Amino acid sequence: MAELSTALRIAHAAPAFGIDGTRQFCQRIARLAVRSLYAELALYPKPGLVSLVDNGSHQDMTAATFVRSLFALRRYFLLITQAGMADAPFHELKRLGIDAEARMLRATNGINTHRGAIFCLGLLCAAIGRCRADGVVLTPSAIQAALLRYWGRELGAHSGDAATPSHGTAALLRYAASGAREEGARGFPSVFAVGLPALRRTLAAGRCARRARIDALFALMAHVSDTNVYHRGGPAGALAVRRSARAFVARGGTAAPDWEARAVACHRSFVAARLSPGGAADLLGAVCLVQSACAELDLT
Ligand SMILES: CC(C)(COP(=O)(O)OP(=O)(O)OC[C@H]1O[C@@H](n2cnc3c(N)ncnc32)[C@H](O)[C@@H]1O)[C@@H](O)C(=O)NCCC(=O)NCCS
Numbered sequence: 001m002a003e004l005s006t007a008l009r010i011a012h013a014a015p016a017f018g019i020d021g022t023r024q025f026c027q028r029i030a031r032l033a034v035r036s037l038y039a040e041l042a043l044y045p046k047p048g049l050v051s052l053v054d055n056g057s058h059q060d061m062t063a064a065t066f067v068r069s070l071f072a073l074r075r076y077f078l079l080i081t082q083a084g085m086a087d088a089p090f091h092e093l094k095r096l097g098i099d100a101e102a103r104m105l106r107a108t109n110g111i112n113t114h115r116g117a118i119f120c121l122g123l124l125c126a127a128i129g130r131c132r133a134d135g136v137v138l139t140p141s142a143i144q145a146a147l148l149r150y151w152g153r154e155l156g157a158h159s160g161d162a163a164t165p166s167h168g169t170a171a172l173l174r175y176a177a178s179g180a181r182e183e184g185a186r187g188f189p190s191v192f193a194v195g196l197p198a199l200r201r202t203l204a205a206g207r208c209a210r211r212a213r214i215d216a217l218f219a220l221m222a223h224v225s226d227t228n229v230y231h232r233g234g235p236a237g238a239l240a241v242r243r244s245a246r247a248f249v250a251r252g253g254t255a256a257p258d259w260e261a262r263a264v265a266c267h268r269s270f271v272a273a274r275l276s277p278g279g280a281a282d283l284l285g286a287v288c289l290v291q292s293a294c295a296e297l298d299l300t
């Protein structure tokens, strides 16, 4: 019933495309979201993070846990793109996010693999759906503007709601580490002003997608206030992550001839310290989504 009313709202919101065209569009965005998260998982070397090569600093999850979680999230990305297209109010997006978290936890036996990604990529899918309904050419700034225009006020209130106990809210209260909620409230500036430009600089210099993702990840690690890092390593861990990432970037990132050895050394040192920049990893997934959606989709 809820799905029928969403379908009718979509037909009303994007009449030029018809129900079939809009469903195809939303399916395509959902596929890009899953692919982007898989690209993040498959990337190596990623300091302290789970990849297809090893589990990094994590004992309770493997790449297989992430893949199971990704399968469980396919429908969520479709539904939230459709909801965005239909100009759904924030509480509807939130309900979809909460349901998706529950599905993720069922698929992983209670392990948190994609909480940040459900939030960040979900909202970006909704904003991309909104751009489509408005007939706006899909660019990074159009996506960010749609997110803030349609759901910015509620996102601001969401960031102020530290009542739900979580590692993120504990890091906020203890260390004033801002984390995912603040990122969302500001329209994910780390995605649009840090990760995406780093990815594009490397691609423009003629280097491959793998290197571009590594450069984007290190740029994000150097910049974000990552509550995963605060939770595991406190302020000293957060400083260590930022310093290592800045040193990698300062030597030219993947333009340096020894970049891979440096990234592997960084990975080993993070594993020894049990550090894991999960927030930066989530944001890298978001960067990949924005890049692929803007590059592959023609809204005309
Ligand atoms: C806002 C969320 C991410 C909760 O964040 P909170 O900081 O309270 O919790 P928690 O520590 O459990 O999760 C943080 C997640 O964000 C990621 N993260 C950490 N730091 C950052 C950062 N700086 N930027 C982006 N993501 C980050 C982590 O990898 C982790 O997955 C979200 O899970 C949430 O609100 N869930 C309830 C459902 C909902 O309201 N959804 C909103 C619409 S989709």
Ligand SMILES: Nc1ncnc2c1ncn2[C@@H]1O[C@H](COP(=O)(O)OP(=O)(O)OP(=O)(O)O)[C@@H](O)[C@H]1O
Binding pocket: 040, 041, 048, 049, 050, 051, 056, 058, 111, 112, 113, 114, 115, 116, 117, 167, 228, 232, 276, 277, 278, 279, 281, 282
């Ligand atoms: N490749 C990845 N490897 C590890 N974490 C990742 C990866 N990609 C994204 N993440 C993010 O990192 C978070 C997992 O971190 P972590 O296990 O430290 O969190 P936690 O479950 O909140 O805490 P803990 O396991 O320490 O009790 C996930 O929510 C996910 O959003």
